[in-house]
Amino acid sequence: MQFQHKDLLGLKELTREEILFILNHAEKMKYILMQNSKKTPHLQGKSIVTLFYENSTRTRMSFELASKYMSASAANISANGSSVAKGETLIDTARTLDRMGTDVIIIRHSASGAPHLVAKNVKASVVNAGDGMNEHPTQALLDMLTIMEHKGKIEGLKVAIVGDIAHSRVVRSNIYGLTKLGAEVAVGGPATLMPPEIEKLGVSAYQSVHEAMIDADVVMGLRIQQERQKSGLIPSLREYHRFFGVDEQRMKFAKPDAILLHPGPVNRGIELTSGVLGLEKSLVEEQVTNGVAVRMAVLNLLTRGGRCSENFD
Numbered sequence: 001m002q003f004q005h006k007d008l009l010g011l012k013e014l015t016r017e018e019i020l021f022i023l024n025h026a027e028k029m030k031y032i033l034m035q036n037s038k039k040t041p042h043l044q045g046k047s048i049v050t051l052f053y054e055n056s057t058r059t060r061m062s063f064e065l066a067s068k069y070m071s072a073s074a075a076n077i078s079a080n081g082s083s084v085a086k087g088e089t090l091i092d093t094a095r096t097l098d099r100m101g102t103d104v105i106i107i108r109h110s111a112s113g114a115p116h117l118v119a120k121n122v123k124a125s126v127v128n129a130g131d132g133m134n135e136h137p138t139q140a141l142l143d144m145l146t147i148m149e150h151k152g153k154i155e156g157l158k159v160a161i162v163g164d165i166a167h168s169r170v171v172r173s174n175i176y177g178l179t180k181l182g183a184e185v186a187v188g189g190p191a192t193l194m195p196p197e198i199e200k201l202g203v204s205a206y207q208s209v210h211e212a213m214i215d216a217d218v219v220m221g222l223r224i225q226q227e228r229q230k231s232g233l234i235p236s237l238r239e240y241h242r243f244f245g246v247d248e249q250r251m252k253f254a255k256p257d258a259i260l261l262h263p264g265p266v267n268r269g270i271e272l273t274s275g276v277l278g279l280e281k282s283l284v285e286e287q288v289t290n291g292v293a294v295r296m297a298v299l300n301l302l303t304r305g306g307r308c309s310e311n312f313d
């Protein structure tokens, strides 16, 4: 097994074996991350740039820390503080970074497909850190790593993903990844936040949260993405919480040993209560740690360009 991709743009285009290969590599990276001294030479001499056109705490910081832990030169550029604000195009900005010798460009953009466009126009590897409502592959990988650590497997599990399905790139990447690894995926949320024909992706869909959660091994809450919503999709946040929020009572529809995930940032009291976030089964903070391990693995695999085999460490 080799990982031979130039870019990581989504889980739609990866095979089951490639996803497992990244997860296996991330487990090794997590071991490094848990040591007192996290510094490794894996990315010595490489340069990594994060190019974010949308806000981020977890994704941007974890890529930057992963780069630094692995001895790369890391820099970040945001739309507001760059020549993008003077009218430079996305491709011109990316090609400028490319000509500076950047090895990996990590991009987040509000337009679906923006990382794919950049990838076609630069020599550097490109990582999709979230494109519009399309994909967020490293988020789904860290979600799957967290599930594997706690459940020992993904095959045969029922994963309920609930909330704002329509606007979520996290749900799309998770559906591609989880179904390839043999999980049963159920999505639940208000009809106005449920994309038409989502069942064609191989999931079952419910217009309530509790129906999707029945006998689930894993419950994943999603953020209400107010920045992407047209007005009128939900009557009010208070009503959304009442009918679709995950609290300790609704968690009882899932299996007693179910785990709870959320990609963050969490709107406390809207999609999840503080009470449910405080339960032992809530792994939201552990997901953040696994995010660094997954991003270390992805950067390492991409910068080794097709020389990564089963025994590679």
Ligand code: CP
Pocket: 055, 056, 057, 058, 059, 060, 130, 139, 263, 264, 265
């Ligand atoms: N989960 C996630 O993408 O979080 P950020 O927006 O903070 O990066």
